[in-house]
Amino acid sequence: MMHRRTALKLGAALATIGLPAGAAESEVAIHNNVELSGTGVTSGSMWKMGVDLAVKEINAAGGILGRKIAITHQDNQSQPQIAKAVATKAADAEPYVMLGPIFSGDVNVSMAVAENAEIPMIMGGEAANLTQQGMKYLFRTSLNQASAMPKLANYLAKNGVKSMVVVWGANDFGKGGRDAMVKEMAARNIKLAADISTEPGQMDFSPVVVNASKANADALFSYMNEEESARFLIALKKLGYDKPVYGETVLVSQKVIELAGPAANGAKGHVGLSVDAPNPKVQEFGRKFMQAYNTSSDHNGIKGYTAVYLVKAATEKLGKFDRKAMAAAIHGGSFSAAQYPGLLMDESYDDKGDLDRESYLVEIKDGKQVITEVLPPVGKK
Amino acid sequence: MSPLRWIILLAGLAFVALAPTQMKNYGVYLTTLWCVYLIAGMGLNLTVGYAGQISLGQAAFLGIGAYTAAIMSKAGVPYLAIFPAAAALCFVVGLLLGFPALRVQHHYLAFATLGFNMLVFLVLRNEEWLTGGTFGINNIPRPTLFGWRFNRPLDFYHLTFAVLVLTGVLMAFLLRSPWGRAFAALRDNPIRAESVGINTTFYTLMAFAIGAAYAGIAGALFAPLVQFVEPAPFGFATSLSMLLMVIAGGSGRFFGPALGSVVVVLLPEWLRFAADWYLAVFGFLIVAMMIWLPGGLLSLPERVRR
Numbered sequence: 001m002m003h004r005r006t007a008l009k010l011g012a013a014l015a016t017i018g019l020p021a022g023a024a025e026s027e028v029a030i031h032n033n034v035e036l037s038g039t040g041v042t043s044g045s046m047w048k049m050g051v052d053l054a055v056k057e058i059n060a061a062g063g064i065l066g067r068k069i070a071i072t073h074q075d076n077q078s079q080p081q082i083a084k085a086v087a088t089k090a091a092d093a094e095p096y097v098m099l100g101p102i103f104s105g106d107v108n109v110s111m112a113v114a115e116n117a118e119i120p121m122i123m124g125g126e127a128a129n130l131t132q133q134g135m136k137y138l139f140r141t142s143l144n145q146a147s148a149m150p151k152l153a154n155y156l157a158k159n160g161v162k163s164m165v166v167v168w169g170a171n172d173f174g175k176g177g178r179d180a181m182v183k184e185m186a187a188r189n190i191k192l193a194a195d196i197s198t199e200p201g202q203m204d205f206s207p208v209v210v211n212a213s214k215a216n217a218d219a220l221f222s223y224m225n226e227e228e229s230a231r232f233l234i235a236l237k238k239l240g241y242d243k244p245v246y247g248e249t250v251l252v253s254q255k256v257i258e259l260a261g262p263a264a265n266g267a268k269g270h271v272g273l274s275v276d277a278p279n280p281k282v283q284e285f286g287r288k289f290m291q292a293y294n295t296s297s298d299h300n301g302i303k304g305y306t307a308v309y310l311v312k313a314a315t316e317k318l319g320k321f322d323r324k325a326m327a328a329a330i331h332g333g334s335f336s337a338a339q340y341p342g343l344l345m346d347e348s349y350d351d352k353g354d355l356d357r358e359s360y361l362v363e364i365k366d367g368k369q370v371i372t373e374v375l376p377p378v379g380k381k
Numbered sequence: 382m383s384p385l386r387w388i389i390l391l392a393g394l395a396f397v398a399l400a401p402t403q404m405k406n407y408g409v410y411l412t413t414l415w416c417v418y419l420i421a422g423m424g425l426n427l428t429v430g431y432a433g434q435i436s437l438g439q440a441a442f443l444g445i446g447a448y449t450a451a452i453m454s455k456a457g458v459p460y461l462a463i464f465p466a467a468a469a470l471c472f473v474v475g476l477l478l479g480f481p482a483l484r485v486q487h488h489y490l491a492f493a494t495l496g497f498n499m500l501v502f503l504v505l506r507n508e509e510w511l512t513g514g515t516f517g518i519n520n521i522p523r524p525t526l527f528g529w530r531f532n533r534p535l536d537f538y539h540l541t542f543a544v545l546v547l548t549g550v551l552m553a554f555l556l557r558s559p560w561g562r563a564f565a566a567l568r569d570n571p572i573r574a575e576s577v578g579i580n581t582t583f584y585t586l587m588a589f590a591i592g593a594a595y596a597g598i599a600g601a602l603f604a605p606l607v608q609f610v611e612p613a614p615f616g617f618a619t620s621l622s623m624l625l626m627v628i629a630g631g632s633g634r635f636f637g638p639a640l641g642s643v644v645v646v647l648l649p650e651w652l653r654f655a656a657d658w659y660l661a662v663f664g665f666l667i668v669a670m671m672i673w674l675p676g677g678l679l680s681l682p683e684r685v686r687r
Binding site for chain 2: 036037039073074075077078079080081084085088089091092104105108109112127129133170171172174175176
């Protein structure tokens with residue numbers, strides 16, 4: 001039988017596991033509202049690992065303006081009603097900044113809470129409409145779909161693609177990307193040869209490959225979440241699909257390469273963030289991430305990492321902890337990676353919280369992302 | 382009911398009404414969400430617990446109610462019209478779903494209702510012109526009733542609580558009426574029920590329709606609570622959670638869904654201290670509860686006495 005004292009100690013230990021570290025005067029509280037279970041777990045876990053790595057580094061180097069970061073992670077189960085509960089809980093605790101979520105539905109409900117509480121929220125969502133609702137405290141960590149798709153569409157048109165099959169996942173992410181790409185294709189006279197939707201969590205992609213083959217298009221564009229993208233690449237390889245396969249960020253991400261194995265070879269696409277980018281700071285981050293977690297970071301890992309460093313950069317630029325002033329400073333602000341190395345790349349924000357920076361065209365060769373072209377920030381064109 | 386039970390009931394209601402006044406917004410939001418799921422759970426308890434008809438489609442009705450409220454409130458329709466509209470629409474659709482139950486029972490009926498849930502999910506996701514598709518509908522306003530805007534979290538909670546009490550009282554009257562006894566007869570022995578003159582067709586359909594109407598009302602509160610709707614929260618997994626709500630509390634017991642929705646809505650939040658393990662601990666507790674308390678939490682006193 002367990003001794004009473006042991007039981008008490010165990011109870012006390014259990015009660016303190018995972019309790020948010022109360023932000024003392026010497027600390028600054030940051031709350032991370034993230035998808036750690038449910039359909040968004042792959043993206044959320046990477047984001048969390050990126051955040052943790054940045055927090056560890058910043059704290060080891062003395063924190064932000066001398067204050068250590070007290071980070072609290074809360075799982076939103078990839079469900080908007082829970083994400084709203086988590087955001088409300090975070091707002092009640094009045095943290096300096098809120099990080100996450102990644103899924104658009106979760107961002108939609110959380111950003112209203114952050115707005116009411118006047119707390120800056122740095123999130124990982126990529127759907128174009130998120131920053132178009134006039135929020136003053138919402139900031140991205142990557143290009144949105146509306147800025148990324150024109151870059152890829154230009155490349156396709158330049159390479160003589162006249163017709164294309166579009167395969168997309170039937171969720172807000174997939175549909176948003178599909179709509180943005182179809183619009184860009186129409187603007188460049190690229191014919192939509194087949195428009196194929198797939199289910200989130202779909203296991204068998206053979207019928208999709210058969211329908212795509214029947215369309216006999218010059219190329220195929222795939223826009224789904226990580227697991228589905230990997231299964232689709234495996235099915236394409238297995239059934240001998242021989243046309244070029246393009247994607248945007250996810251299809252050519254490290255996670256998909258890891259899941260799809262050799263089937264990922266040959267896939268091409270546009271990525272806003274890649275650990276293989278020809279940039280020593282990004283590559284150094286990739287090495288540190290691998291050392292810390294024994295896995296490669298994908299774009300969500302980089303997003304989480306840079307989100308924390310954006311907090312540091314904006315606060316240090318301001319010279320004080322002031323949520324309102326910080327949000328105002330990021331809007332229209334530019335941050336150079338030379339001055340703030342943790343940002344990895346130069347970035348600038350517009351008045352809506354949208355981000356602009358360089359991006360890459362890549363091809364998967366021998367299980368590695370190979371950068372074929374570096375594209376400048378949209379604003380530099 | 383004995384005077385002691387009345388006192389306990391009134392004290393419980395007073396506690397639930399007043400406790401959120403001492404809570405921060407997070408506590409108020411969660412208690413409101415608990416009320417919303419409880420209203421839907423009461424409806425499912427009528428269908429499953431009292432009338433004995435298995436249903437895996439309650440989330441679909443919650444969704445129909447939520448989207449009705451979202452679409453109508455965005456169109457400027459007053460909430461006074463939205464609540465009856467959501468309930469009436471779900472009542473009619475519930476009536477239609479009741480028809481398969483006249484032909485099939487048990488797990489066959491479970492699959493029929495599951496299919497219905499998937500059908501509704503697909504309509505919500507694919508009919509973008511009406512439902513916003515995968516992008517959902519955002520910025521749903523909080524209700525205004527009789528010139529009073531229930532915008533603050535606590536005000537909206539009190540509105541939800543009032544609807545909960547009203548629907549609870551209506552359910553109590555229904556169950557104490559001859560209808561309640563007819564539902565129980567239908568559950569315990571449909572052949573005997575029919576032989577004593579109970580119209581089993583009518584009561585089977587009513588069990589689905591009324592249960593669905595309750596979910597419709599809950600949905601009409603869900604939309605302005607979260608202020609955003611998308612298809613995901615109305616999928617089959619939520620229907621399973623609602624069935625768990627009824628079973629974990631005590632199927633066919635009036636207060637069963639109240640405890641069951643504590644288990645499903647509040648328990649995972651209370652377990653957050655276990656950090657990465659909180660959902661695993663939750664799953665373990667549910668398994669343990671099903672093994673040791675198959676009759677639900679309300680069967681605990683009987684089990685202790687035995």
